[in-house]
Amino acid sequence: MAKFPGTEELETEVPNSLISLAKGAKPSVPKAKAKGKAFAKAKSKAKAKAKGKAKAKAKGKAKAKSSPKAKAKAAAGPEQCTFERYYYTKTGKCGIRQKQPLRFQMFEFGDSSATKTDLYEIADQCITRLLANDLSKADAKEWCVQRFQNLGE
DSSP states (O other): OOOOTTOOOOOOOOOHHHHHHHHHOOOHHHHHHHHHHHHHHHHHHHHHHHHHHHHHHHHHHHHHHTSHHHHHHHHHOTTOOEEEEEEOTTTOOEEEEEEESSOEEEEEEOOTTSOHHHHHHHHHHHHHHHHTTSSOHHHHHHHHHHHHHHHHO
8 A cells, every 4th residue: 555645543442342333334325226126127028028919919910810700891992982870969961981991971961850760770771782882972961861851741
């Protein structure tokens, strides 16, 4: 050890009882580091689990796309349209909505003077004719309104 000019070396005596206490005590910093490491390890495991789930979902979607139903949908093409009917209880009107390829309301008809079953019957006939290409989308509303007016007479 190098000595600097003007400095003295001090010697102190430490009793054995204090030495044993000093050796037994552990600083709190390593515990905090251990906790941090455990937390980081748990966090990395959670991330790995999430990545595994994401990969499993991707594989599931890939399998779903290759399923017979998916193949049938792909073979049907985007030209195939599907429709649904619905009823507004407050106004008493019935409507027809196109579900595929784009979802939007085509039109609504009727009022509370007719029953829900009568309006549904007209809507079902209209949807059947639309799917059979006996009725165009542009003329469907007029056809339903005419059928509704004939129902009241």
